Amino acid sequence: MSTVVGLTGVTKEYPGGVSALRGVDLTVEEGELLGIVGPSGSGKSTLLHIIGTLDRPTAGSVHIAGHDVAKLSDRRLSALRAQHVGFVFQAFHLVPGVSARDNVAEGLLYSGLSRTVRRRRAAAALERVGLADRLDHRPHQLSGGQKQRVAIARAVVGEPALLLADEPTGALDSASGAAVMELLRDLNQEGATIAVITHDTEIAGRLPREVRIRDGEVVADTGDAVSAHGVGAAR
Amino acid sequence: MTRRLKAARLGPRDVLHVGSAGLRSRPMRVVLSALGIAIGIATMISVVGISASSQAQLLRELDKLGTNLLVASPGESMFAGEDVKLPEESVGMVGRIDGVQDVGATGDLDASVRRNEKIDEGDTGGIVVKATTEDLLKVLRGEIGSGSWLNDATGRYPSVVLGHVSAKRLGITGPGRQVWIGDRYFTVVGILAPLPLAPEIERSALVGWTGAKRLLDFDGHPTSVYERSTDASVGDVRKVMGATVDPRNPQNVKVSDPSSALRAKAATEGAFSSLLLGLGGIALLVGGVGVANTMIISVLERRYEIGLRRSLGATRGQIRIQFVTESLMLSGLGGLAGVALGATATGVYAGSGGLPWVVPLWAVSGGFAATLAIGTVAGLYPAIRASRLSPTLALHAA
Ligand SMILES: Nc1ncnc2c1ncn2[C@@H]1O[C@H](COP(=O)(O)OP(=O)(O)OP(=O)(O)O)[C@@H](O)[C@H]1O
Ligand SMILES: [Mg+2]
Numbered sequence: 001m002s003t004v005v006g007l008t009g010v011t012k013e014y015p016g017g018v019s020a021l022r023g024v025d026l027t028v029e030e031g032e033l034l035g036i037v038g039p040s041g042s043g044k045s046t047l048l049h050i051i052g053t054l055d056r057p058t059a060g061s062v063h064i065a066g067h068d069v070a071k072l073s074d075r076r077l078s079a080l081r082a083q084h085v086g087f088v089f090q091a092f093h094l095v096p097g098v099s100a101r102d103n104v105a106e107g108l109l110y111s112g113l114s115r116t117v118r119r120r121r122a123a124a125a126l127e128r129v130g131l132a133d134r135l136d137h138r139p140h141q142l143s144g145g146q147k148q149r150v151a152i153a154r155a156v157v158g159e160p161a162l163l164l165a166d167e168p169t170g171a172l173d174s175a176s177g178a179a180v181m182e183l184l185r186d187l188n189q190e191g192a193t194i195a196v197i198t199h200d201t202e203i204a205g206r207l208p209r210e211v212r213i214r215d216g217e218v219v220a221d222t223g224d225a226v227s228a229h230g231v232g233a234a235r
Numbered sequence: 236m237t238r239r240l241k242a243a244r245l246g247p248r249d250v251l252h253v254g255s256a257g258l259r260s261r262p263m264r265v266v267l268s269a270l271g272i273a274i275g276i277a278t279m280i281s282v283v284g285i286s287a288s289s290q291a292q293l294l295r296e297l298d299k300l301g302t303n304l305l306v307a308s309p310g311e312s313m314f315a316g317e318d319v320k321l322p323e324e325s326v327g328m329v330g331r332i333d334g335v336q337d338v339g340a341t342g343d344l345d346a347s348v349r350r351n352e353k354i355d356e357g358d359t360g361g362i363v364v365k366a367t368t369e370d371l372l373k374v375l376r377g378e379i380g381s382g383s384w385l386n387d388a389t390g391r392y393p394s395v396v397l398g399h400v401s402a403k404r405l406g407i408t409g410p411g412r413q414v415w416i417g418d419r420y421f422t423v424v425g426i427l428a429p430l431p432l433a434p435e436i437e438r439s440a441l442v443g444w445t446g447a448k449r450l451l452d453f454d455g456h457p458t459s460v461y462e463r464s465t466d467a468s469v470g471d472v473r474k475v476m477g478a479t480v481d482p483r484n485p486q487n488v489k490v491s492d493p494s495s496a497l498r499a500k501a502a503t504e505g506a507f508s509s510l511l512l513g514l515g516g517i518a519l520l521v522g523g524v525g526v527a528n529t530m531i532i533s534v535l536e537r538r539y540e541i542g543l544r545r546s547l548g549a550t551r552g553q554i555r556i557q558f559v560t561e562s563l564m565l566s567g568l569g570g571l572a573g574v575a576l577g578a579t580a581t582g583v584y585a586g587s588g589g590l591p592w593v594v595p596l597w598a599v600s601g602g603f604a605a606t607l608a609i610g611t612v613a614g615l616y617p618a619i620r621a622s623r624l625s626p627t628l629a630l631h632a633a
Contacts, residue, residue, distance in 0.1 A: 049627045055627045076241075078545070078549060082242070087546045089630060097259075109548075110549050
């Protein structure tokens with residue numbers, strides 16, 4: 001088992017004096033599925049952005065897939081995201097007017113694969129999320145749950161070391177939301193490492209590991225034991 | 236699991252693909268913002284094209300008329316008012332110069348030409364009566380508009396051929412009419428077609444050489460000697476012509492090349508109006524500002540897309556390339572449309588004026604290069620802004 005995410009003393013202060021994160025330590029091992037919960041404004045999205053290298057901390061260190069993020073240039077950081085991290089957003093962010101298959105293939109655009117390979121893998125990823133019969137549908141021809149499954153296919157098509165989802169069920173009704181969570185659980189069963197932000201404590205309670213955040217601090221982590229062991233094992 | 240981190244390059248096809256994505260989703264905006272550039276380029280292409288077409292027409296005409304014609308005429312006399320004429324035998328002498336093919340001559344007469352005897356003698360209407368040798372028409376490569384040229388028979392009787400300007404001024408439209416020259420009526424036997432190389436003949440009434448001697452007291456001294464030589468010998472002929480025409484006073488002989496005036500005219504036709512060109516340039520600049528504006532709006536509208544691409548692994552450079560490509564395509568489309576429009580406008584102008592259709596390649600490539608330069612400049616600032624957007628800011632809840 002290897003460490004996918006290693007945060008130590010991560011602090012994020014926004015200009016204007018808002019401290020969104022204060023000294024967060026978090027370790028995620030390969031194959032984990034964890035839920036990040038907490039009240040609105042507690043710093044969940046900020047934490048996810050930092051884990052996903054979309055943002056840098058003001059203090060503390062971030063290791064993703066063995067790389068020290070602080071030491072990476074924009075180009076290398078971008079490569080890290082292209083190769084190791086997949087994102088799923090509450091608002092889907094699919095490209096309108098473009099087929100489901102091409103939307104998913106866009107997830108491999110910056111990976112250096114040829115267009116033919118990208119489209120072939122996109123078809124396979126859509127099949128994996130149960131949308132084999134919707135390859136040529138445009139986003140406006142899909143339901144909310146289907147759109148989110150397309151977005152998940154786009155996030156996993158590159159087989160990232162880490163899948164990050166910020167309230168993936170936030171814009172969905174409970175049935176579609178449950179189906180999306182089921183899909184994430186299946187992907188985790190197949191080996192994917194996944195971190196999900198959710199408001200829904202019921203959903204979070206059913207996940208193998210739950211990290212609670214309040215006012216920028218981790219107040220509870222059901223995976224503490226695992227993470228302590230992981231830190232020891234990592235380099 | 237630590238793979239080496241190296242950002243992958245986007246292939247040219249992928250760059251075109253991401254660069255055109257924004258355009259494909261908003262065709263109307265593309266048309267409107269490319270329009271300014273299209274108008275600018277179209278103006279410039281048609282200004283250059285129309286003047287090039289007019290010039291080509293003149294050069295083509297010049298080619299037909301030939302550049303191997305020389306005219307010898309008396310120069311400024313040292314004594315004012317002295318009636319300078321060329322020696323009688325000069326025509327024959329010029330004909331013996333190496334390379335000379337045809338020689339013709341005219342001699343100015345004192346007589347005036349009038350519609351009838353009642354019109355005042357001083358009222359010449361700017362028309363000069365000249366005696367002419369029969370070969371003149373051949374030397375000038377002139378053509379008869381209507382009727383016939385002077386020949387041995389008609390040259391001896393009171394008959395006259397009018398230049399087309401003279402005919403118009405006298406109000407004569409065809410042969411058969413009579414005009415009053417000196418003290419008798421002459422019959423108009425022909426009217427010449429326009430002679431671009433010899434405007435002085437267009438404004439003449441031509442009488443045969445022997446007829447003029449008999450009927451109008453012509454002394455047989457030519458005023459102008461026209462010669463046509465081979466193209467290769469024009470320079471040599473020019474050198475010896477003065478001395479050949481008047482061996483005793485070669486300095487009194489002026490030798491001119493009528494085609495040089497036409498060449499000068501062609502050169503000025505080729506110099507297009509810089510005012511119109513400047514207007515085209517302004518339209519192009521305004522078009523460039525329009526493209527820059529469209530690009531800035533496009534970047535603002537697509538913050539989510541930019542954030543998404545960054546999260547998928549796009550580098551700052553790849554975001555910049557995407558938007559510069561978009562801007563280049565936008566202005567390039569305008570440039571293409573402008574070239575097509577300008578070429579069409581030139582074609583319509585040329586077609587209606589019977590001119591050859593010429594759109595210089597340098598104008599097309601120059602115009603297109605200008606569009607690409609404008610596209611790059613207009614796209615650079617928005618592209619840099621796009622690449623500096625924080626990926627998280629771009630992704631904050633929709
Ligand atoms: N770009 C920013 N500039 C300044 N302050 C910010 C910025 N982004 C977030 N914040 C602040 O940081 C804190 C944490 O925000 P964050 O978005 O991480 O909360 P969250 O837990 O995701 O909340 P929610 O559940 O409502 O999405 C908030 O107080 C927020 O106002
Ligand atoms: Mg949030």
